Amino acid sequence: YGSNGVHIGPSEIIGVGVAVLVLVVTFGSLLAAGMSLLPALLGVAVGLAGLFALTPAVSISSTAVTLALMLGLAVGIDYILFILTRHRQQLARGTDPRESIALANGTAGSAVVFAGSTVIIALAALSVIGIPFLTVMGLGAAGAVLVAVLAAITLLPALAGFAGTRLTPKPGSKEARRATDPDGSAGRTTLGARWVRTVVAKPLLTVLAVAGILLALALPAADLRLALPDNASAPVTSTERKAYDTVGDKFGPGFNGPLLVLTETDKGSGARAGAQAAQKLRDLKGVEAVLPPVPTRDAAQTVIQVIPETGPDSARTDRLVRDIRAAAPDIRESTGATVAVTGTTAVNIDVSTRLSDSLLPFMAIVVGLSLILLTVVFRSLVVPLKAAFGFLLSVAASLGLVVALFQWGWLADTLGLAHTGPVVSFLPIILIGVLFGLAMDYEVFLVSGMREEWVHTGVARGSVIDGARHSVRVVTAAALIMFTVFAGFFPLDDALIKPIAFALAVGVAIDAFAVRLTLVPAVLALAGRHAWWLPAWLDRVLPDLDVEGTRLQKAPQVRHKEPERVS
Structure with missing residues (x-):
């Protein structure tokens, strides 16, 4: 360390x-x-x-x-x-x-x-x-x-x-x-070319098979629950984990994550209002115990510890926090005290809620950005739509595997997971951000060669096969490197890094091999000439980014000689 x-x-x-x-x-x-x-x-x-x-x-x-x-x-x-x-x-x-x-x-x-x-x-x-x-x-x-x-x-x-x-x-x-031998004229067929030929031989079957498998892997993601890890996720041999387990066994899981409720009154006795508020809190569902109010330096304030029946990462504890906040107006009306909930457990729940609420807008921004960028780069409508669909499949399948392993506990003993529960709350956003950049990189690297072949030959299916001839090897190597580097961090006893490393490793593997090297050629072959179509008015409006530097490759290589010296 x-x-x-x-x-x-x-x-x-x-x-x-x-x-x-x-x-x-x-x-x-x-x-x-x-x-x-x-x-x-x-x-x-x-x-x-x-x-x-x-x-x-x-x-x-x-x-x-x-x-x-x-x-x-x-x-x-x-x-x-x-x-x-x-x-x-x-x-x-x-x-x-x-x-x-x-x-x-x-x-x-x-x-x-x-x-x-x-x-x-x-x-x-x-x-x-x-x-x-x-x-x-x-x-x-x-x-x-x-x-x-x-x-x-x-x-x-x-x-x-x-x-x-x-x-x-x-x-x-x-x-x-x-x-x-860029066009394979010498008769040598690379493994990448053979794979792409196999994929595009029956493109509709390939698309249905890949999409069906990825959708099946994505099904567990419907049960995704987000939370920040607590000491229950610490290594089994650590003192934090031992103390957490002992407190939970001897006193109950809720004692590991008590809620702090602050009461404050504008007039009258703060202690009396706090006692009345504590009585109201005892009646809520999911409360194990309510400790007597503790006065603060301000006579109008008290702090009440509410012990939930369940642990900090339980959905029932989350519901209890919401119930306390929902009951705050009634408590104020009957006792004259305002109620605010805090504490580590409540803060973690609030952070996870904010991240959950921002997930769909963040995804919409990322997908929208990918549609715009790829439309500009490839001057096509099918390519960006296909890329966005494949990206969503990759993210959904990766999250499905994360839920199955870290939340449901499938293969948890085999992979040495000491604790299962909600997924780290910021994992989906990090996965979306990183996977988006890598997916765009692989997409540009693969499809630019296909588009170049299409421009030169005008043969739709042939351009897909020939354009991917060399890119397949490089993308495969890049994905393997990414996978091994990310997977190397999975054995760490870190409740935050372990699921992120797993998600990124499987996400890269799924996106590179299932989506970019399989689904992309099949969809382009299925679309044929329409894959490279763009309305003329849109072509005139869009800027030319030339991300792959095609103008540099077409430009003649001119060598400038130094002027001769005049003696």
Whole structure:
């Protein structure tokens, strides 16, 4: 454990080790794998150093630091993978190293900036909710992603400049053959091309099968309950958990989360009004005990402890808090005292309620943003609608698996969960924000190649297969890296990080393999020529972002000679 309680253990190291292995297999080069990992690690180090530097001025929890570490490392490796893959493909085709890294930065690097910006915006939006610790968590993670993006588009080109031609794939290697035979004319069929051909062979069956499976996985999400974890979620061997269990066994679960009720009267005796209010509170359903009112320094105020029958994370305790607040007008009318409920349990319930209320508006903003951005990028109506539908399926299926494991307790013993209960209240918003950025990145990387083939050939189904030929391999590697990095944080005994790590790991896997690599080609093949249709009036109105830098690839490479010196 570090000074802020950040844990780096064997599971995280194994996760990074698996990421290195994936990079070596993807690139076929230790140098290229090291070039991918070094800027990502340096970016994470800079991001965490900046976060630690703020600790004298801002209270930063260990969860915020761990989340920043997890996201910074995962997106850092992925973003560098996209740029470096493009650079090595161009080197294999004989492009000058300096021109190649500049072109890769202008094409794949632009897509990285686009994807990273979406993640940053979504994470920074946590500050709008108005909960201080969530604001710090969101801005800290957004800062780590920002540093990862900057490392990818600045440090990587500099390191590539030092490496020069040494990053060029060896002649005759698989990497070189894939780069120099972009259309597969030599008869070599990649695994990615075979998978896409299988998917688009019967596109309607593929769409129905994938959508049906994801909807089935999403069914548990209908029972989603949100709450902040308490000491019941602490490690079994910790003193907090032992004390929590002992109090619950000996006195009752409600004693672990008493409610504090403040009574205040404008006239008369505060003690008498408090006693009358306490009597009213005893009559409410779900109350185990009401302790005698305790006067404060103000004679008009008293504090009453209300012990619920159930624990802090129970739905019945939540209902009791609502019942007390609903009964406040009647209590004021009969006793003359105003009633306000507070305490850790009530505060956690209020935070969870606010997050629950903001979930649908946040989702609407994210989906609306994706529709606008993808319409501008791909000049199509089907592509953004399909992307938004697939994104919603990914989020719903991920939340369904989270509910089944962490709330219902399916496979809890197998995976070593010491406690099941409501899902961490801010998990859905973090999942939506991070998964949105990654989904847009994979979407741009895959569909841009398909659109380019469509523009060149005009063959709808063929453009889907040929356009995905190389992208499938890179997206697969990126998703595997993301999955292993996130999964590496799952074994932590942290009630906040464990479900977030699980949700992000399964979310990335579902979105990359089920949605982007399977559902997307099938839908585009099913739509045919209509997949690339956009009304003429809308095409004229929309700006041209050129996220993938296609104009750079079409622009002639002009070398400027230095003027001769006149003696």
